Amino acid sequence: xxxxxxxxxxARGSTGGTGSTSSASSRTAAGTAGSSASRTxxxxxxxxAGSSASRxxxxERALTSVAAGERYRAQEAADAKGxxxxxxxxxxxxxxxxxxxxxxxxxxxxRALEQLAHDHPFLLTSRYAGDHAEIRxxxxxxxxxxxxxxxxxxxxxxxxxxxxxxxxxVGLEVIDRQTYHQRIAxxxxxxxxxxxxxxxx
Numbered sequence: 415x416x417x418x419x420x421x422x423x424x425a426r427g428s429t430g431g432t433g434s435t436s437s438a439s440s441r442t443a444a445g446t447a448g449s450s451a452s453r454t455x456x457x458x459x460x461x462x463a464g465s466s467a468s469r470x471x472x473x474e475r476a477l478t479s480v481a482a483g484e485r486y487r488a489q490e491a492a493d494a495k496g497x498x499x500x501x502x503x504x505x506x507x508x509x510x511x512x513x514x515x516x517x518x519x520x521x522x523x524x525r526a527l528e529q530l531a532h533d534h535p536f537l538l539t540s541r542y543a544g545d546h547a548e549i550r551x552x553x554x555x556x557x558x559x560x561x562x563x564x565x566x567x568x569x570x571x572x573x574x575x576x577x578x579x580x581x582x583x584v585g586l587e588v589i590d591r592q593t594y595h596q597r598i599a600x601x602x603x604x605x606x607x608x609x610x611x612x613x614x615x
Contacts, residue, residue, distance in 0.1 A: 503556070508560075509586070511583060512548050514547075517544045519544070526578045536611075542615065
């Protein structure tokens, strides 16, 4: 029978117990640290995730839409039907052209304006005197710029063919059809024109 010196077993048992206790303490400490880290990180990460999820792109900005214009809607309709070429929507514009210059025989002015009315298909009416005249007509054009450009060329282009006096343009107004009728309805539009044709003031 082997004899063990007193103190050896105790030392061994003490060592084993210490090792066991140390190991258990390590596990406990690790578990506590892990649990603590989990508790610490958990709410913070949840808050961060919740904050990111609650913000949607563009949520803080209010966007305002703009209604599409006539030309844009026409283009979209053409695209839907497979059209590739841009669509130009012609509109009606009411033009008032004023001219004046040196005195001319009223009969010659009248004859020239009658010829202009014959040459220009959209001529509505005109009034004249010996030194000035006003021409009012409807022009079909894509936009105001085109209608105004035609009006500014009208007197010069027809001056020789119609025998117009060498007067200069002193006034031009171009408004669309809706504005024209709105002015008439509200009572501050242009004075009603006499019947189609050429009339003295």
